[in-house]
Amino acid sequence: MNIFQKAIIKSVKFYQKYFSPDHSFWAKHRGCPYCKYFPTCSEYMIEAVEKKGAFKGFFMGIWRIMRCMPWNKGGYDPVEKEKK
Template sequence: MKSSGLIFLIIILSVSHLTAQNSVSDLQLLKNADFENKKFERKKTEWMFKDAPNGFVKYNPVSLMLGGMMFFYQSSISPQFFANCLYNPTCSEFSKKLVKRYGIFKGVFLTADRLTRCNSFSARNIAPGKKDRVSGKVNETPDIYKSKSKKSYTNR
């Protein structure tokens, strides 16, 4: 009885060892690889308040500081991370749209809501129907925060 169990174990281990081997050698994989020079294209970062309707918004110290921090983050810090945002547009682009549409204070609070939803734990709660089939990301617009009774700041 013990010898038949031992023979069975040897057969299983030898078969699994044979199927675990790769049929294509490493040299063959390197020969077939595409080593074409790919050019890295930088994302064009735009100033947050460049299309502001008046000079007060454009040259306000608070908006200059917020716009400067966002520009620095998008042009210097964000490209260094390999993080993949769950949403389209990215959280920083969405934040710029929220601030343009709802103003600085409400835009910052709504950005905090978006940032709390952009993590691997929240990805489990996203309905499969909301994800784009090609990119796998959720497409959102600032309209999801639009209240039915109030107009946005840009539509006045």
């Protein structure tokens, strides 16, 4: 893992710990999950950066965040899709 991957992952983990509605102390006060995707967008970003590298993984994570809108139903969306 290179320095860019580590920096991105540390930034996402910081966000998860202090700001995320699904992972931080805010999540303990909610009764249900906030994110419509599984894994959550921050977990997806970490996995994408680990598996695809800093550049591609970062943009995969950004694309995932951009798809999070009321018109998208969400659901299971892994980093590596199953090949048919």
